[in-house]
Amino acid sequence: MCSGRAGGRMGRNDGEQRTRGERVTVTTARSWWRRGDDLRAEAQAAKDAAAQAFYDLDTAQRDLEISIETISAVDDTPQARQALDGFRALVEKIDRVSGAYIATVDAHDIDRDGLDHAAASRAVSELTQAKNELVSAKKELERYKAGLAPLLGKAETQLAQLAPARERAKQSLLAASQALDAVRAAGLKADELAARLAALGPELTKLNEGAGKHGVQETVRRADQMRRTAEAVRAEAERLPEQAKEIDKRLVSLRTRVQALGTRAEGVAPVLSELRRRFSTACWQDLQHVPDQAAQAVRLAEQALAEARSARAEQRWNDATARLATVRTQMDEVDGAVSAAGERLRRLNEVSKDPSGEVEKTRFAIRDAQRLAMQGRSTPEPRHARPLDEAVARLDRAVGALQGRHPDYWAFLTETAAVRETANRVVSNIREDRAAGR
Incomplete structure (x- = not known):
C-alpha cells in the first residue's frame, strides 16, 4: 500500500515536471x-x-x-x-x-x-x-x-486676361456681324465693311487654336486687335444710315453753294474793271487772275460734285465723302478769291474818300503802346522805344505818299496795317516782361 501511494506521488511529480517543461518550451517559442x-x-x-x-x-x-x-x-x-x-x-x-x-x-x-x-x-x-x-x-x-512666386504671379495675371480677351473679341465680331445684317436689311450696301470683317477670319482661326500654339501674349494681342477692328466695323455700320442722310444733305447744300458762288464769280470781272478804272495798277494787279481762277475753281467743284453724286448713288460712301470734301475746298478757294476782290474795292473806296480814319486808327495803336512803355518809368526801354519811333516815322511816310496824283492806296493800307502790327507786338513784349518780373 505504501508502495502504491509512493508510486502515486511519483506519478504526479512526473506529470507536473512534464507540464512545466512544456510551458517553458511554449513560452520560449512565443517570445x-x-x-x-x-x-x-x-x-x-x-x-x-x-x-x-x-x-x-x-x-x-x-x-x-x-x-x-x-x-x-x-x-x-x-x-x-x-x-x-x-x-x-x-x-x-x-x-x-x-x-x-x-x-x-x-x-x-x-x-x-x-x-x-x-x-x-x-x-x-x-x-x-x-x-x-x-x-x-x-x-x-x-x-x-x-x-518662383513673382514669376508665377505675373504669369497667372496674364493668363487671367486670356479668356476674357478671347470672349470680348468674339462678342465684338458677333456684334459687328449683326450690325452689318441690319444695314443690309435697310437697303444699304456695306461691302467695304464686310470685307474688313471677313479679313478677320484667319485671325479668328488662330485665336481658336489657342495659347498653346501661339503663346499667351500673342493670343491676347491678337484678341485685342480683333476686338478693336470689329468694334470699328460695328460703329461704322451703325453710323451708316445717318452718314447716308448727311451725305444727301451735303449734296443739296453744296450744290446750292456752287451755284451761288458761280454767280458771285461772274461779278469779279466788273469789280476788277472798276479797280482798273479808278486806281493805280499796284492796287489791283495781284487780283487780275481772280476771274479765271474763280471760274476754274467753280468748274472743278461742279465736277467733284457730280462725282460725289455718282458715288452716293453707288453707295461708295468713302468716295462720296472724299468728293464732297474736294467740293468744299474748291468753294473755299472761290469764296476767298471773290471776297478778296470785293473787299479790296470796298477798302480802297473808303480810304480814297477819307484816309483820316485809317491814319487815326494807326496813331491810336502807336500811342497806346507808347503809354504802356512809359507806365511807371521816366524813360522807356530802348528795345521798346526804338520800334515805336520807327512806327511813327513809317506812318508819316505813308501819309506823305498819298499826296501824289495817283496815290497807291493799297500800299498805304498795307503799310498802316504793318505799323499797327509793330505796335501790337511791342505791347505784347512789354506785358510778357512785366509778367516775368523783368
Missing part, C-alpha cells in the same frame, strides 16, 4: 515569434513612411510642373529661362532620389516568411534613409517654388 513580428511591423512602418514621403514629393512635383508650364506659356524673359533651367536640374535630383527609393523597396521583401532580424533591421535602416532623402528633396522643391 521569438513576438520579436520577429515586432521587427516586421517596424519595417512595414518604415516602408509606409517612405511611401508617404514619396507620394508627398510626387504631388509637390506635379504642382510645381503646373506652375512651370504656366510660366513657360507666358514668360520668355531671361529670368523665366533661368528658372526653367533650375527646374530641370531639380527634376534630375528628384528622379535620382525617387529611383533610389524604388530600388530600396524592391530590395526588401518584408512580407516573406522567415524574415530574420538582420534583414528586417537593414530594411528599416535603408527605408528610413530613403524617406529622409525624399523629405529633403521635397523641402528643396518647396524652397524653389517659393522663389
Whole structure:
C-alpha cells in the first residue's frame, strides 16, 4: 500500500515536471515569434513612411510642373529661362532620389516568411534613409517654388486676361456681324465693311487654336486687335444710315453753294474793271487772275460734285465723302478769291474818300503802346522805344505818299496795317516782361 501511494506521488511529480517543461518550451517559442513580428511591423512602418514621403514629393512635383508650364506659356524673359533651367536640374535630383527609393523597396521583401532580424533591421535602416532623402528633396522643391512666386504671379495675371480677351473679341465680331445684317436689311450696301470683317477670319482661326500654339501674349494681342477692328466695323455700320442722310444733305447744300458762288464769280470781272478804272495798277494787279481762277475753281467743284453724286448713288460712301470734301475746298478757294476782290474795292473806296480814319486808327495803336512803355518809368526801354519811333516815322511816310496824283492806296493800307502790327507786338513784349518780373 505504501508502495502504491509512493508510486502515486511519483506519478504526479512526473506529470507536473512534464507540464512545466512544456510551458517553458511554449513560452520560449512565443517570445521569438513576438520579436520577429515586432521587427516586421517596424519595417512595414518604415516602408509606409517612405511611401508617404514619396507620394508627398510626387504631388509637390506635379504642382510645381503646373506652375512651370504656366510660366513657360507666358514668360520668355531671361529670368523665366533661368528658372526653367533650375527646374530641370531639380527634376534630375528628384528622379535620382525617387529611383533610389524604388530600388530600396524592391530590395526588401518584408512580407516573406522567415524574415530574420538582420534583414528586417537593414530594411528599416535603408527605408528610413530613403524617406529622409525624399523629405529633403521635397523641402528643396518647396524652397524653389517659393522663389518662383513673382514669376508665377505675373504669369497667372496674364493668363487671367486670356479668356476674357478671347470672349470680348468674339462678342465684338458677333456684334459687328449683326450690325452689318441690319444695314443690309435697310437697303444699304456695306461691302467695304464686310470685307474688313471677313479679313478677320484667319485671325479668328488662330485665336481658336489657342495659347498653346501661339503663346499667351500673342493670343491676347491678337484678341485685342480683333476686338478693336470689329468694334470699328460695328460703329461704322451703325453710323451708316445717318452718314447716308448727311451725305444727301451735303449734296443739296453744296450744290446750292456752287451755284451761288458761280454767280458771285461772274461779278469779279466788273469789280476788277472798276479797280482798273479808278486806281493805280499796284492796287489791283495781284487780283487780275481772280476771274479765271474763280471760274476754274467753280468748274472743278461742279465736277467733284457730280462725282460725289455718282458715288452716293453707288453707295461708295468713302468716295462720296472724299468728293464732297474736294467740293468744299474748291468753294473755299472761290469764296476767298471773290471776297478778296470785293473787299479790296470796298477798302480802297473808303480810304480814297477819307484816309483820316485809317491814319487815326494807326496813331491810336502807336500811342497806346507808347503809354504802356512809359507806365511807371521816366524813360522807356530802348528795345521798346526804338520800334515805336520807327512806327511813327513809317506812318508819316505813308501819309506823305498819298499826296501824289495817283496815290497807291493799297500800299498805304498795307503799310498802316504793318505799323499797327509793330505796335501790337511791342505791347505784347512789354506785358510778357512785366509778367516775368523783368
